[in-house]
Amino acid sequence: MNVMAKAEKKISSAFIYFFGSFGGILFGYDIGVMTGALPFLQADWHLENAASLVGWITSAVMFGAIFGGALAGQLSDKFGRRKMILMSAIVFMVFSVLSGVSPDMGEASAYYLIIVRMLLGLAVGAASALVPAYMSEMAPAKARGRLSGLNQTMIVSGMLLSYVVDFLLKDLPGEWAWRLMLGLAAVPALILFLGVLRLPESPRFLLRKGDEAQARKVLSYIRKNPAEIDQELASIKETAKEERQANQKTSWSTLFSGKYRYLVVAGVGVAAFQQFQGANAIFYYIPLIVQKATGQAASSNLMWPIVQGVILVIGSLVYMWIADKFNRRTLLMVGGAVMGLSFILPAVINWMMPNMNPMTIVVFLCIYVAFYSFTWAPLTWVLVGEIFPLAIRGRASGLASSFNWIGSWLVGLIFPIMTASMPQEAVFAIFGIICILGVIFVKTCVPETRGHTLEEIEEQGTNRGRVKASNPEN
Template sequence: MIYIVAAVAGIAGFLFGFDEGVIAGALHLLREEFGITPFDEGLMTAAVPLGALGGALIAGRAAETYGRRAPLIAAAVLFTGGALFAALATAVWMLTVARLVLGVAVGIAAMVAPLYISESAPASRRGMLVSIYQLAITLGILGAYVVDFAFADSWRLMFVVGVLPGIALLIGMWRMKDTPRWLALKGRTAEARIAIAHIRDLPPGHANVDDEFADIMRTAAADSRPSSWSDLLNPVIRPALVVSMGLFFFQQLSGINAVIYYAPRVFSEAGFASSSAQILATVGIGIVNVGMTVVGMMLIDRIGRRKLLFIGFAGTALSLGMIALGAAIESSFLDYLTIIGLVLYIAAFAASLGPLPWVMMSEIFPLSVRGLGMSVASLANWGFNFLVVFSFPMLVSTLGLGGVFFIYAIVCAAGLVFTWRFVPETSGVPLEEIEAHLKSGRPIRQLGRVTGQVVLA
């Protein structure tokens, strides 16, 4: 049952990826129809992360008050309505507003869906299951690129396809239960026990259900005081906030969404002349993105979060540096260097930097402030996302492709230092034990896992 829970919540990730990626193939049609300026293009494209800022802010308090399920139902309604409005738009401002609405839905879903999966998953498979959300994002991006290629002459058809997964999310979440941890926190103990039995496919009186229920109830009893935003600055919780916000800073400023939103533009700058060749190359990047996300899912609970982050930051820094160097020296093989570099970059990102911030955000906050903490981390994610996407067209026109990718490469190299200094190992550690470690006052980086015991790493 837990895989069904993760798959249904993962539809939100698919919609996230689809609404991010679909604009890539539509931009050249929109330029022809509306004659948009680089500023208009940047604002319209960045409307999704801008709306997601508001969605993330709403989602934190909503997840604490109404549970994890209700905000996902609301997001499904917004996804469906936003896609319809985008397909029917007759002016750039209307399309920008539609994408703003889609952004609000993305912001809610991107915070609540990983939380929903994390609070439902067993510790031994939590990393892999939460990574289903990131896999769904990559499938959504690939789906958007395929739709762009299939409906290359109609941007309206590109956008309206997003209605279908929106309806699927609405139906799926309507049939789901809330998480046992939120139910326990709200004193709905009978429902919490039933929810545990339901997602573990066990009878309510099973010993494993009793043990998990007892652990959750102990933590819920200790966290019964109403939470507030100021709690996030408590010295006990602040390290978790630094880690979660820092990982999103480095994830976004690695330039991933500049590549996702503007992939055809990147290939155009690298020498791919026709729009069909640019979109086809973009589809290839989307396939690599999906495949390497699966690799990351297989590794995340085996080699651990920290090692995978080191691999990801090193790989993205080297691949971006290769593209930047080729562009700077105006290599005659820039098109080949760009293809190879982007494949390596997407591979390293998808296996590591893509899923890990979402996974760790859903793990490291105490139960009482988990929704609020993830909301603030999501705000950081969308703020940096907006900055990258909005600035990319203007930066490329000023610094060139090489200069922009060099900046992204430096950020990835700095991510190695951040991981070494601040990021803990949470692989296989129950959420209740992560919380106990935080409350002990020991540095969060010392959290580790050896032979089934939480120890000082």
């Protein structure tokens, strides 16, 4: 036991935060990898005119992630965040390899790949729910925005990594190119598994299970001030005590009880809007978007995803710099307004100037990506990680993740169908209107969480629930 204790004490806070957020690499790689693989897959399996099938192959991961997020949220409340992240890494490794070795059986090949990518999505959805919850429970309140933003940096780094891999493999024979692109996703999953083996469990989960000694030990790795450790333990214990005294048994209906409804609606709503705003239409289909705008082959446009990936990584670093300097709501509203205009203006310009340069839309998409990268992209997961009370955090985070993936799945599925039947400018204008609706939602329904402890945020929700209960007409 002493040897194990000494080994655990050597775990640095940097190691914990790095591998605690590394699950975002899996999320990001799989978002990005199909961008480059799809043109080769279409050519290899002759799917150029099969918009619905292409949509399903692309969006199958997101469909599986809808259920993976909800399932992981429930299981993590029972088994812990760490164990479920390990399980997600294993599932991701297995189905990444199976994607890369898809048999060539004509049309049946497409259905095989769709099923395998749905199962892979279980792991992607689990990671998207577990990583924010784990990071928020490990990070101190004053640095939670910045440290939780590591998740977004990992996501966009995974996307950029997949874009670079796609570009490097593009000159291989078509069949080998897309197979390697998909199969190499197993490598970051293996790295995640090996890193998480050494991670400690969340102190809040440990306290909830009654292991105060281990919770204190974990906090000692990531909090330098003993008084801060005592204060945080006391705060978490008080919240847990109130829950036990109420003898509360959480269920799905609990999420929408008066006490929690306000915070659940806010967190789930932000998670849903992030995807319905259309960002993944760009990330999944940018080579095809450029092809439709310019007439150049999609397989020759794989530099554009790298440009988008670089913008995303820079934006994530900008966010980490400004994360705890500006209110969450302010960043979301400013970002959403610019994103909406970036989608709507090309349609307006094209209406006024029918001979508009077709690359104008790509320039506006870059502006959209830039503002998305340091506002809605990271802040969604920061809010999901910090806005839900301890008693419902696993379920609520899973629900938010599922709604996020529902939006991602629908965007991935219907975008190629929409662009096959209407001008691209009109499609993006629809997403622009959704961006503006997201701004209105944040202004009216989302509380400010910057600088508040998780327990203070819960108290805000409790008080709001009491006000709503006493004034139902409000």
